Amino acid sequence: MNFVPHAPADIAAMIASHPLAWVVSRDFDATPLPLLAECDGQGRLVSLFGHYARRNPQVAVFEADPRALILFNGPQGYVSPSLVSNPVWGATWNYATLRIVAEIAFVASETDVALRRLAAHLEPQGGWQVDAMGDRYDRMIDHIVAFRATVTSCEAVFKLGQDEADGTFAEIVAGHPNRDLARAMRDQGDRRPPNPE
Template sequence: MSVWSPRNAAEVAALVARHPLAWVVSGAPAFHATPLPLVADLAEDGSVAALVGHFALRNPQVEALKAHPRALVLFQGAHGYISPELVTQPQWAPTWNYAVARFEVEVTFAPEDNGAALDRLIAHMEGDGPDRWTLANMGERYEPMSRHIIAFRAQVLSCDATFKLGQDERPESFAQILAAHPDAALVAAMREANEG
């Protein structure tokens, strides 16, 4: 286990929940890569068991995945350049901090779940407030539009995540980076990864 490994499965699930737009990459018979927002199904231990989303039917990656259902799903969380100007330590070298997760998956298409997949994504993004937007707001536009998408479930076969967020820095350098870095999201991710 590396110093940059997530401490637990919940950290990876939180990355997916906070940054749902992922690249779905497949390589047979040719390379395809599509950015899609995805929602995670969690296992009992809190790990990501599957990812649920939908493709536009016209996307050529749909037919490619029907023939060869293995893919990589790549998530990227907070990231950014860390300049030596932020620290007072002599000879400190610049670096790039980031949180990423790579899932190897097997994709199963489920057109009968189009509505459920959309409902889950919308609920995830809109929250559960009483006035949140729902598919019902589309009215009669929903049914014809739904014919142009196809839902899928991507069963996770393996997960590899790296949270390189300053865990190897000297305490004084880490504190200086947190105090001076302009990216609030990256600073928050660094704080969280180094708690406890």
């Protein structure tokens, strides 16, 4: 069973709902950063947009060597046999992950855009905006630099119950306490072929 998303847009949707990623440099340093997906006209991920504090040592590392490994964890959780009626069914762990290799380029001229786009993404109902910071924003932005990570490869693993029998799958989706995981299973499961008991 290949645990792959059904469509390229599923990758961007996972990043949108779980934007925090580990950005790993060649020296094995790593920083958790919220990132935004940038896609082509077919919904395929082409780059990630974010920002660093200029004092972060990875800035100098990526200026010298732009290659990065970027890791996203989406919905995940333990799946207990207590959720299913099959007495011989075994426990498992369901998850959605992305392993992305990218080339990072700093785009200082887009730092204001990066901060505003991230705030708009995280405050979708028009809540807090960076302008609320007043003069403090103008002082802060000098210590931040935007970057774009151009994707060279993306390995998506969506292990979300695609191999389960229909009845077992339905029981897990109905009863799992992590509703984020259950929704992800349902979204991927809506497009899986029937799998009889």
